[in-house]
Amino acid sequence: MEYNFDEIIPRKGSNCLKYDKIGDFFGSEDILPMWIADMDFRTPDFVLNALKERLEHPVMGYFFHPEAYYQAIVAWMQKRHQWNISSKWICFSPGVVAGLSFLVQIFTEKNDKVLIQTPVYPPFYEVVEKNGREIITNPLVVNGNVYEMDLNDLEEKLKKHPKLMIISNPHNPVGRCWTPAELKPVAELCLKYNCLLISDEIHSDLMMTGYKHTPVATLSEAIAQNTITCMAPSKTFNLAAMFTSEIIIPNPELRTRFKNFMNDTVHIYGNVFGSVASQAAYTYGADWLDQLCRYLTGNVAYCQQFIADNLPQLRTYRHEATYLLWVNFKGLGLTHEQLSEKLIKEARLGLNDGKAFGTAGDNFMRINLACPRSTVETAMHRLAETFNK
Numbered sequence: 001m002e003y004n005f006d007e008i009i010p011r012k013g014s015n016c017l018k019y020d021k022i023g024d025f026f027g028s029e030d031i032l033p034m035w036i037a038d039m040d041f042r043t044p045d046f047v048l049n050a051l052k053e054r055l056e057h058p059v060m061g062y063f064f065h066p067e068a069y070y071q072a073i074v075a076w077m078q079k080r081h082q083w084n085i086s087s088k089w090i091c092f093s094p095g096v097v098a099g100l101s102f103l104v105q106i107f108t109e110k111n112d113k114v115l116i117q118t119p120v121y122p123p124f125y126e127v128v129e130k131n132g133r134e135i136i137t138n139p140l141v142v143n144g145n146v147y148e149m150d151l152n153d154l155e156e157k158l159k160k161h162p163k164l165m166i167i168s169n170p171h172n173p174v175g176r177c178w179t180p181a182e183l184k185p186v187a188e189l190c191l192k193y194n195c196l197l198i199s200d201e202i203h204s205d206l207m208m209t210g211y212k213h214t215p216v217a218t219l220s221e222a223i224a225q226n227t228i229t230c231m232a233p234s235k236t237f238n239l240a241a242m243f244t245s246e247i248i249i250p251n252p253e254l255r256t257r258f259k260n261f262m263n264d265t266v267h268i269y270g271n272v273f274g275s276v277a278s279q280a281a282y283t284y285g286a287d288w289l290d291q292l293c294r295y296l297t298g299n300v301a302y303c304q305q306f307i308a309d310n311l312p313q314l315r316t317y318r319h320e321a322t323y324l325l326w327v328n329f330k331g332l333g334l335t336h337e338q339l340s341e342k343l344i345k346e347a348r349l350g351l352n353d354g355k356a357f358g359t360a361g362d363n364f365m366r367i368n369l370a371c372p373r374s375t376v377e378t379a380m381h382r383l384a385e386t387f388n389k
């Protein structure tokens with residue numbers, strides 16, 4: 001079956017954060033929202049039908065995840081990522097960010113250090129700092145048009161004894177799909193310095209054509225035992241409002257600590273609709289996802305070409321994964337504040353402010369391209385009109 005990602009679905013009035021809160025975030029209602037990481041596409045029928053079927057039962061009492069839910073995740077990891085996991089390793093969390101915060105609370109103590117690679121998804125800072133832990137950073141470096149990891153700096157930072165390292169694999173916002181050759185030394189250095197590795201792989205299904213995700217935990221048995229992987233159907237199938245994710249923990253001792261914490265804080269059961277939607281998505285979603293990834297690859301290619309042809313002052317980087325494009329506006333010679341103001345007031349575009357991703361995001365913006373091509377075209381033309389005056 002062919003899916004139509006060109007369809008425009010009006011979202012205003014559906015209590016949708018991306019559209020209905022635009023005024024709160026950008027100070028005006030007349031803004032094209034290309035910020036928060038959710039998609040403007042229709043939820044596929046195989047998910048909606050599973051939810052409707054559950055609604056046929058008139059009782060909504062307490063619930064638990066059935067074995068079929070776990071098996072759907074196991075099969076997805078096997079087919080999509082060639083990762084053989086046991087259903088026992090899967091722990092529920094009501095979202096990845098919540099899961100990261102729980103992991104920080106379980107595996108570190110107040111004032112412990114946590115290592116992250118910057119620029120990075122803003123909640124990586126928040127889950128550390130709001131829990132009273134200290135951030136140390138291993139900044140990514142740009143080589144040509146590619147963001148890379150700095151392993152020498154990483155080792156220096158690991159000598160400061162962080163208890164945890166959290167990585168974004170693939171990386172939000174720089175769009176890298178890390179290769180096994182890049183990931184292995186990171187995971188091995190974590191082992192050498194006794195630092196637990198948390199790999200946030202929420203974007204792992206959203207690969208541009210020609211790229212393949214590597215779960216860190218597949219790299220060796222020793223690495224698997226020192227790695228906790230956060231996955232979810234929420235980016236892949238746009239189910240963020242379901243607050244459902246899976247934290248995959250092969251190491252039995254670490255898993256027991258996580259499960260005990262979740263049990264004590266009554267976070268183990270989750271939401272029946274999240275469970276039903278995840279199971280359906282992971283069971284029937286492969287073909288839809290293949291078509292989605294092709295469409296997103298087209299959106300990214302369109303933008304990069306448009307920018308190269310019409311806005312050479314702007315710069316993009318090799319983009320391998322995620323629907324979030326990281327754009328460098330430094331060539332315009334504006335201050336970050338002037339740039340933000342022009343984008344909101346003149347281009348009327350709601351983008352994610354690069355500074356939220358760390359100081360390396362000064363004069364950068366992140367553009368969400370998970371929308372119909374016509375929306376992307378409108379956004380690009382507004383950028384050109386604004387900056388080519």
Ligand SMILES: Cc1ncc(COP(=O)(O)O)c(C=O)c1O
Pocket residue numbers: 037094095096097098121168172200202203232234240244245
């Ligand atoms: C790297 C990363 N982790 C986690 C999340 C959010 O996960 P959740 O909605 O499950 O908390 C996002 C959302 O954009 C993300 O980019």
